Amino acid sequence: MVGIARLLPKNYLFTILGIAVGVSGLVALGAMAERITRFIDGGDRFVLGQISVAGEGMGMGTGFTAGGLLRASKIEQIAQVPGVAAVQAQVMLPLNPTTSQFLTLTQELILGVDPAVPMSNRQFRELPVKSGRFLRTNDRGVVVVGADFAAGRKLGVGRRIELAAGRTFEVVGVLDKTLTAPDRFAIVPLDDARDLWLRRDPLLVQVFAGGAGGMARRDLNTGAAVAWADGVDADDLARRIQAGVPGVNVTIPGELSRLLRQSTAFFSALLFGIGVLGLVIGGLSLSNTVTAAVFERIRDFGIKRALGATDLQLLREILGEALGVSISGGALGVGLALAIGTLVDARVLRDGQQLFLFSPRLLVFAIAFSVILGGLAATYATLRIVRLSPAEAIRRGT
Amino acid sequence: MLVRAIGLGKTFRGPDGGPIPVLDGVDVEVKPGEFVAVAGPSGSGKSTLLNLLGLLEAADRGEIWLDDVCVSRLSRRAQCPVRGRSIGYVFQSFLLIAGLTALENVLLAARYVGRSRSDAQPAALALMERLGVAHRSGHYPSQLSGGEQQRVAYCRAVLNGPALVLADEPTGNLDESHAAVILSELRGLCRERGASVILVTHRADAAALADRTLRLRAGRLESGGGEGTT
16 A cells, blocks of 8 residues: 555545545445345245245244144155155244234244254255354253344353243354344254244144144144255155145245245345445446546646657556556545444444445455446546647646 | 748637637747747737647647658657657746656656656756755655746756757746746757757846847737847
8 A cells, every 4th residue: 555655646635535435335335235135145045955844724833834733744754755855843933923924034033943853954054153052962941043133132152041931041052144044043942942832822732732633742843844865856856745745835945936036026126226326326436536636637647748748658657546546445445334334233233133244246346346447437537638739738737 | 959830820719619810820940059039929829839849739730840850740649759858848837746746847757758767867866956956856846936846847848958948938937036047047058058949938138148039929920030139
């Protein structure tokens, strides 16, 4: 930076600041778009990574396993379908049944899994643990929480949380940020999740206590995640399960992905709008600033041409300066956006949110964008200036 | 260097798009080592004549010859080295670049003719020393007085040893003592180095130093204007 600064005329300070403001706007908008994209892509990857199966009917389950009870016998039947590699029974419940359903994209969920069975999702073989550990076989009364879930409640390993009235769990692990659904999960052992379900649903307790249909505790599943063997087409397998195992709701991964994309089409359009807006605002600000900076020095270029500078020499000189200014402004803008984003995220993190995602590709793009656009703007301005005679350039700049 | 201008004409466009003739059929010849003053009322075309001779502006009509080369017919690109090597300019308003130090301003003349900094810097410092501004070499133009700025501008104009020096009211913004330094230097260029100097001036004492004075009026040379006056 010192070397670049040495090359730049002193009066470029405000140009660099002007570029920095434009680039910081571009980066901030881009970081918000990246954040939403990561969230939507994460959901897409999740649904494409497993076949989700629920019991027939409505039930009270939620998330990907919404539907009726999925009894153990059905799970065993699913496991027998050729091409199925593993079936993981699950209980998925809204943390807060009164509000969670209204915000399906960001709802907090309790997920009950059997740690003895490997995760069935091909995209999430293991959930990344930031501190503590994941669930182990025979664990009871413990919970692993997602990053946002933990941040919103200031939870850490060793703390306790009440997931149902009178039922507290010890936090044994906090997941690393995935920027998608698991960030808002509380993952508990399957049997604990069944207990929570029974506590919340008096009707289910009555049905269960009445021994209706010969139900056992192991039949209390809101769904199952099905993994397929290598080389098996997931959508075909899902259709075979639907056809071969009566009384279940099977989501076809490809179709679910398509539905998810459709349901998030608004966000995609929003992202596109944000991206275009960022490029237009940042681009106009940057190119206008560089062009104005070059035109401001029209007298200097007239003098240099009077001293014998060729068009090419001037262009090379101006491009060199524009490069230095654009890189400096771009880097400063990125730094500014990072600082603002970090400050804002530190504030909203208390509510378990993250607004910005400063991905490396975004930062590289921002710098490249400022350099290329700065170069183009400088070239345009130079070509306009060199068309003038040296005397005219000096006159206009005086 | 023998400088010849034949039938030079220049017309500008006014704000309403109408033509404003500034020079019309001007013939000038300046011999090597000759010091020529150009005088005339404001708006008579003195500065335009200097700009055309210095290839800072293209003439609408006529030709400019430096020795046996018709430089007015050269391409834009080919005119650049002629400006850089053969012609030096001293302007009334100095025209130093604000973001460069005094020494960097002087060295700018060397940059565009391919002279290395190591070759040009000693010569630049020696020139500045002679003009009494070497101690200000690290200062920016805004930190210099008018007289110092003009002496720096003069150093820049003559650093490459041009055969033709064009000076447009170089003493217009200077007091008597500083003006005398610049005029003395210009006179010395002709006598000691054989350079041709064309000086636009309103000052009678400056014109008196010249070998002869050309008088312009309404874009034309007054009859007999080419005659020597001193």
